[in-house]
Amino acid sequence: MDRVERAYLSHLLTLDTPVYGLAKVAGGYVLLDRDGLSAILDRVDGHAPWGRRDTLARLSRRLDLWQGRAQSDLRRLAIAKAPRIALGWLLRHLPNGLVYLNTGHSALSARVISAVRRRQGRVSVLLHDTIPLDFPQFQRAGTVERFHRMLKLAGNGADLLIYNSAATRAAVERHLTPMGRIPPGVVAHLGLDLSTPRAGDLPEGLPPAQPYFVALGTVEPRKNHALLLDIWQKMPRDGARLLICGARGWRNEETFATLDRMKAEGAAVEEWPGLTDGAVAALLEGARGLVFPSFAEGFGLPLIEAAALGCPIFCCDLPVTREVLGDIPVYLPMDDVYSWVQELENVAETPRAAPDYTPPTWQDHFKTVLKMT
Incomplete structure (x- = not known):
């Protein structure tokens, strides 16, 4: 999922369309503009160092060292910050008719969907799999319940569901059917940022x-x-x-x-x-x-x-x-x-012959997804 989120961030930063990032941090939310998102991408890619933990990060017992440094930089780079109850106020910086993209099975909440709706926005959610529901015996404590809540929320509140495969779409729709609503969906295979062998x-x-x-x-x-x-x-x-x-x-x-x-x-x-x-x-x-x-x-x-x-x-x-x-x-x-x-x-x-394979590209993925959002 991390690679997928990075690919989305990298691609959206190449577009002329205004782009913002909403991040959930200890104590509330922060909003980043294009410059802030570019700075975060530089840190993720190792082109810039993460900063020191701020006071809030040092006081938070739930954050390890690297989480604390990341959240501190998010706060430092933000154009606006707000506690959770003031999320709607925070999104006043954004234009009406926005598109909210959630690509990582996290941070999706009724509060976020409601705040986006108040800006006449659309909600698109990328779903990677339904493994927590299909194989609960393999999951960490609490994972199944959290995933079920997220999926139900996506089914009830999303305008578009994005699937990485037809197999994922079939699995999601099987679980959503008894929940009451299946939003429109689109299948787009993930691209591959192929690593150079070193x-x-x-x-x-x-x-x-x-x-x-x-x-x-x-x-x-x-x-x-x-x-x-x-x-x-x-x-x-x-x-x-x-x-x-x-x-x-x-x-x-x-x-x-x-x-x-x-x-x-x-x-x-x-x-x-x-x-x-x-x-x-x-x-x-x-x-x-x-x-x-x-x-x-x-x-x-x-x-x-x-x-x-x-x-x-x-x-x-x-x-x-x-x-x-x-x-x-x-x-x-x-x-x-x-x-x-x-x-x-x-x-x-006796080694097998190397497979002859051309992987899917992120350009094809985004060409399919962004025309639907």
């Missing part, structure tokens, strides 16, 4: 001398790393290595324990969290494949990136993957360890 970013030990496969993403239950560990317990120890590129997430203690045990026993499994995008791209370029047995995806950007870099893909057969990648991946059952072992052992010895 072998110089790789730490010592990467890439390994042996053939290797990459697992990309946070180690959380939905990504099904447990299946990968089952597979690698049956793979030869001197064979292909599994490089897990992602931080440890939540509700996955059993998988973490298995991972720790396998590493201690010398299994061909390595963890590499915190790699740069360029380092990950370099690994994908040289990998035998991306292994991605996820139970659910809204779009699956890692799959798209791997295909665009010429990396073979081994994944489960999800509707969105068929929609976006067609027959490019090798589809394997999410509960059949033997099939995975057999396929990956063969590929470790």
Whole structure:
């Protein structure tokens, strides 16, 4: 979602249309103009440093260091600030007939929708998936309830719903049907800001001398790393290595324990969290494949990136993957360890040909979306 929000911000700043940013911070809201948004984008992209925490950030126990610095800069760069109850007053700076774009499953509230309506504005909401409702067993405490409230609010209050795939649209409309209203919608596949492979970013030990496969993403239950560990317990120890590129997430203690045990026993499994995008791209370029047995995806950007870099893909057969990648991946059952072992052992010895794939572009995405908003 962070990449999608960044893409929206970057694109909107290229338009001649007046653009503003509404951000929720401790104590209320702030409003940024084009200059303020450009300054925030420079910080996100690493072209400018984040500032120090202000007094309000230091006093807030809910904010960690980086959240505090970000919110402090938002306040410093804002053209106006207001407590939550004065949001309508804050939006007086904006012209009537505005379009409010919410692209990150956050900060959408009845208060915001009401304030936009008072400016004769339209509300467009981008929905990435319905995973919290479809797989509640994989979620952190409170996530399901918050997502349900957000989706109901989007259904009741949005003028347009933007979907990253037809699969997401089908899932959202299935959940919205009993809630009472399904707004008009548009499907626009996400674009890809393809990272340039940078072998110089790789730490010592990467890439390994042996053939290797990459697992990309946070180690959380939905990504099904447990299946990968089952597979690698049956793979030869001197064979292909599994490089897990992602931080440890939540509700996955059993998988973490298995991972720790396998590493201690010398299994061909390595963890590499915190790699740069360029380092990950370099690994994908040289990998035998991306292994991605996820139970659910809204779009699956890692799959798209791997295909665009010429990396073979081994994944489960999800509707969105068929929609976006067609027959490019090798589809394997999410509960059949033997099939995975057999396929990956063969590929470790005889690499598959690089896929011929042209990824969707952000220009195409925005051409579809912005004519509808």
